[in-house]
Amino acid sequence: MPDALERWQVMPHGVLEEIDDGILTVPGEIVMPLGRFPRRMTVIALAEGGTVIxxxxxxxEPEMARIEALGPPKFLIVPNRAHRLDAKIWKQRYPEMQVIAPPKARQAVAEVVAVDATDDIIGDLAIAFDLIDQKTDEFALRVHRASGTTLIVNDSIGHVRHPHGLGAKIMARLMGFGVKRPQVPRVIRRMMIDDPKALAAQMREWAALPDLRRIIVSHGDPITHDPAGELRRLAAKLEK
Incomplete structure (x- = not known):
């Protein structure tokens, strides 16, 4: 798999689901030997028009039309250096879109697409950025709606309940991507996290949000059952 696609190439994906007011999410798959590994995109409508990808x-095209109907893409968040596969082709399609990447990921992301900022330039009061500052940092978002808060994380939590194909099943289990329940993937803990207690503290802060409704992860299913409890459980495991 290349670091970045050069043309609009559609891999297997599901349908966009509106999980809250102006928040769409869609599962996709990366084709790999002997299977397909799940990934996920989330789209957030901005209060003043436009969307965040x-x-x-x-x-x-039918799903792209749904996004455009919600609002033209204005910002593209590449949440860490590993999630730049489709960044270039999105920027080609929407050249006015601004690209945001975490500070430590800026150089790697800039190899495939110009980075406009490494912090929050969106300016929407309903969207709050968090930076998970580790070996390889990544963003998380808190999106506020009348019904509650949606937490969007990237690789720090996996919830791959339905890997497709033998290769994907082996990968999900060996790397600890949360086949049975949400998990900090073992491969991510080894390669990206140098301060587990700091990540645990961040998870406890998220768990304390009084209106936390769900967690969307970039690999796997959204966490909708007791998301605060799952965060506290993961934090306790990190602190051991």
Whole structure:
């Protein structure tokens, strides 16, 4: 798999689901030997018009039309250096879109697409950025709606309940991507996290949000059952 696609190439994906007012999410798959590994894109409508694209995935035209109907893409968030596969082709399609990447990921992301900022330039009061500052940092978002808060994280939590194909099943289990329940993937903990207690503290802060409704992860299913409890459980495991 290349670091970045050069043309609009649609890999297998599902349909966009509106999980809250102006928040769409769609599962996709990366084709790999003996299976397909799940990934996920999330789209957030801005109060003043337009949309934010989190961890871009090229979709078929009917689904792209749904995004454009919600609002033209104004910001593309590449949440860490590993999620730049579709960034270039999205920027080609929407050249006015601004690209945001975490500070430590800026150089790697800039190899495939110009980075406009490494912090929050969106300016929407309903969207709050968090930076998970580790070996390889990544963003998380808190999106506020009348019904509650949606937490969007990237690789720090996996919830791959339905890997497709033998290769994907082996990968998900060996690397600890949360086949049975949400998990900090073992491969991510080894390669990206140098301060588990700091990440645990961040998870406890998220768990304390009084209106936390769900967690969207970039690999796997959204966490909708007791998201605060799952965060506290993961924090306790990190602190051991």
């Amino acid at each position: 989190w961890s871009a995935i090229a979709l078929h």
